[in-house]
Amino acid sequence: MIKPFEEAIYVTRPYLPPLEAFCDELKEIWKCRWLTNEGPIVRRFVRQLSHYFETDNICLFNNGTLALQLALQGMDISGEVITTPFTFVATTHALFWNKIRPVFVDIEPQYYTLDPEKVEAALTPWTTAILAVHVYGHPCRVHALADIARRHHLKLIYDAAHAFGVKVGGRSIAHFGDMNMFSFHATKPFHSIEGGMLTFRDSGLKKKLDYLKNFGFENEVEVVMPGTNAKMNEFQALMGSMILGCLDELIARRRRIAEIYRERLSDLPGIRFPPPLPEDVQSTHAYLPVEIDNREFPWSRDELYEQLKTYNIYTRRYFYPLICDYTCYRHLALQDPLTVARRVASCILTLPIYPDLAEADVHRVCDIIHHIRKEHRPSASGALVASPALLSRPGAPVPGAEKDLVTS
Numbered sequence: 474m475i476k477p478f479e480e481a482i483y484v485t486r487p488y489l490p491p492l493e494a495f496c497d498e499l500k501e502i503w504k505c506r507w508l509t510n511e512g513p514i515v516r517r518f519v520r521q522l523s524h525y526f527e528t529d530n531i532c533l534f535n536n537g538t539l540a541l542q543l544a545l546q547g548m549d550i551s552g553e554v555i556t557t558p559f560t561f562v563a564t565t566h567a568l569f570w571n572k573i574r575p576v577f578v579d580i581e582p583q584y585y586t587l588d589p590e591k592v593e594a595a596l597t598p599w600t601t602a603i604l605a606v607h608v609y610g611h612p613c614r615v616h617a618l619a620d621i622a623r624r625h626h627l628k629l630i631y632d633a634a635h636a637f638g639v640k641v642g643g644r645s646i647a648h649f650g651d652m653n654m655f656s657f658h659a660t661k662p663f664h665s666i667e668g669g670m671l672t673f674r675d676s677g678l679k680k681k682l683d684y685l686k687n688f689g690f691e692n693e694v695e696v697v698m699p700g701t702n703a704k705m706n707e708f709q710a711l712m713g714s715m716i717l718g719c720l721d722e723l724i725a726r727r728r729r730i731a732e733i734y735r736e737r738l739s740d741l742p743g744i745r746f747p748p749p750l751p752e753d754v755q756s757t758h759a760y761l762p763v764e765i766d767n768r769e770f771p772w773s774r775d776e777l778y779e780q781l782k783t784y785n786i787y788t789r790r791y792f793y794p795l796i797c798d799y800t801c802y803r804h805l806a807l808q809d810p811l812t813v814a815r816r817v818a819s820c821i822l823t824l825p826i827y828p829d830l831a832e833a834d835v836h837r838v839c840d841i842i843h844h845i846r847k848e849h850r851p852s853a854s855g856a857l858v859a860s861p862a863l864l865s866r867p868g869a870p871v872p873g874a875e876k877d878l879v880t881s
Contacts, residue, residue: 475784475837475840475841475844476784477783477784477785477786478784478785478786478834478837479785480785481785481786481787482785482786482787482825482830482834482838483787483825483827484787484788484789484791484823484824484825484826485660485760485825485826485827486827486829486830487659487660487664487827488662488664488716488723488827488828488829490712490715490716490719494715495711495712495715498711498715499711501513501514502514502707502708502711507707508706508707508708509704509706509707510687510704511704512706512707512710513707514707514710514711514714515533515704515705515706515707515710517710517714518533518665518705518710518711518713518714518717519531519533521714521717522670522717525717526645526647526648526672527645527648528647528648528672529676530672530673530674530675530676530678530679531670531671531672531673532670532671532673532679532682532683532686533668533669533670533704533705533710534668534669534670534671534686534703534704534705535667535668535669535702535703535704535705535706535709536656536657536658536667536668536669536703537563537634537654537655537656537657537658537668537669537670538563538566538567538669539669539686539701539703540654540655540656540669540670540671540703541563541564541567541632541654541669542566542567542570542571543671543682543685543686543701543703544567544630544652544654544671544673544682545567545568545571545573545630546571546685547678547681547682547685548602548628548630548651548652548678550571550573550601550602550628550630551571551572551573551601552573552574552599552600552601553573553574553575553576553597553599553600553601554568554573554574554575554576554600554601554602554603554604554630555576555578555587555592555595555596555600555602555603555604556568556575556576556577556578556587556603556604556605556606557577557578557580557586557587557604557605557606557608557796557814558577558795558796558797558798558811558814559580559585559606559608559792559795559796559814559817559818560606560608560632560792560796561634561792562796562799563634564604564606564632564796565796565802568604569801574599574805575604575796575802575805576595576597576600576808577795577796577797577805577807577809577811578591578592578594578595578809578811579591579809579810579811579812579813579814580608580813580814580817581614581813582813582816582817583747583748584608584609584611584612584747584750585608585609585611585747585762585817585821586605586606586607586608586611586612586613586614587603587605587606587613587614587618588813589614589617589618589621591809592618592621593621593625594809595808595809596625600625600627601627601628602627602628602629602630603618603621603622603627603628603629603630604630604631604632605618605629605630605631605632605650606631606632606634606635607631607632607633607634607635607636607639607646608635608792609635609747609759609760609762609823610635610636610639610756610757610758610759610760611747611750611756612636612639612641612646612649612750612754613631615641615646615649615650618650619649619650622650622651628651628652629649629650629651629652630650630651630652630653630654631646631649631650631652631653631654632654633646633647633653633654633655634654634655634656634658634661635656635661635759635760636655636757636759637655637656637657637661637662637663637757638662638663638720638724638755638757639754639755639756639757640754640755641753641754641755642753643753647672648672650674651673651674651675652671652672652673652674652678653671653672653673654669654670654671655669655670655671655672656668656669657669657670657709657713661759662720662723662724662727662757662758662759663713663716663717663720663723663757664712664713664716665705665709665710665712665713665716666708666709666712667709668705668709668710668713681698684697684698684700685698685700685701685703686700686701686702686703686704687700687702687703687704688700688701688702722828723828724757724758726828727757727758727759727826727827727828728756728758729832730758730761730826730827730830730832730835731758731761731826733832733835733836733839734746734761734763734824734826734835734839737835737836737839737843738763738839738842741770741842741843741846742769742770743765743766743767743768743769743770743771743846744763744764744765744766744770744842745763745764745766746762746763746764747762758826760791760823760826761823761824761825761826762791762821762822762823762824763821763822763823763824764817764820764821764822765777765820765821765822766820767820770846771846772845772846774790774819774820774821774822775790777822777842777845778790778822780845781841781842781845784841786825786838786841787825788822788823788824788825789822789823790818790821790822790823791821791822791823792818792821793818793819793821794818795811795814795815795818797811824838825838
């Protein structure tokens with residue numbers, strides 16, 4: 474019998490540098506007592522990131538949500554923006570806070586990013602921009618979207634929250650589109666506890682973004698625009714600086730974990746991985762999504778999600794529900810039926826992946842998924858029904874609900 478994990482296995486877990494090393498670096502902050510307002514560590518972090526991304530057109534923020542909100546304001550985006558319903562809600566919130574109407578269109582089925590054909594079909598005279606998302610770090614079809622933006626004179630903005638370190642054709646993902654937002658939240662492969670960054674094509678935006686994130690101050694006595702407080706502090710910058718130095722090693726660990734999952738689960742009926750990324754894409758393996766097809770897998774996605782909890786494994790239905798189905802956005806009219814997005818949202822599950830996850834534990838998660846699948850007996854019709862042993866576990870569907878577990 475396979476036992477649950479004694480300590481919970483979560484879908485992600487932030488990497489932290491050695492405590493002694495971090496505490497040693499803190500001495501610089503204690504020495505100068507400069508905690509925020511563009512201190513020396515923030516300035517050093519900016520230089521490191523400029524070198525990493527090979528551009529001076531960057532601006533740091535205290536979180537990615539405010540970075541995206543201010544990006545839209547800084548670029549004077551208005552009217553309608555075509556975007557995806559399959560993303561974290563902050564993408565759409567940034568549009569709302571700028572009084573921009575989101576127009577949701579469908580995603581492509583392989584990597585879950587905006588479908589360029591659906592984007593072009595949704596254009597109206599009020600469309601001013603495209604806001605696409607590199608979902609799970611899978612790059613959008615950047616060349617197709619760039620072509621649409623160019624032909625229709627639209628701004629092309631990427632929510633690259635999941636894509637720090639991703640490259641396409643040897644170029645950083647930061648060099649595509651007019652603006653890119655990166656999240657440095659603790660759940661990401663690269664983080665600064667909280668934080669965000671914008672990279673942009675137009676160097677003239679730098680000054681405006683600096684105003685917007687610092688109350689609009691030009692100097693001590695002059696405010697030139699109504700900005701807000703979105704500055705990164707010294708502690709965030711220190712964490713980010715230290716993690717940047719070991720990022721390649723962290724990505725290598727994630728790559729190995731992803732390889733184990735594919736080796737162990739790819740041949741399991743009812744579990745589908747996204748296809749391997751094109752050869753010219755350098756991935757950071759930010760997330761490990763799989764689709765659960767209960768025509769072949771005896772449990773639905775939600776049932777498997779609950780069953781894994783009984784083994785102390787916490788996966789995530791990421792992203793579910795679709796943004797357009799949240800109460801605050803249901804009033805928006807949909808022209809696109811979002812067929813692919815709705816299917817994916819109903820069956821997607823992200824599995825645990827983080828650098829500190831031991832390979833033995835990854836194998837054990839796979840063993841448990843295999844075990845859950847085997848814990849079924851054939852019904853009279855030949856369909857698979859959950860075994861009484863599995864149904865009796867805490868958190869499992871209650872006995873008597875077998876009809877909900879039968880698959881065709």
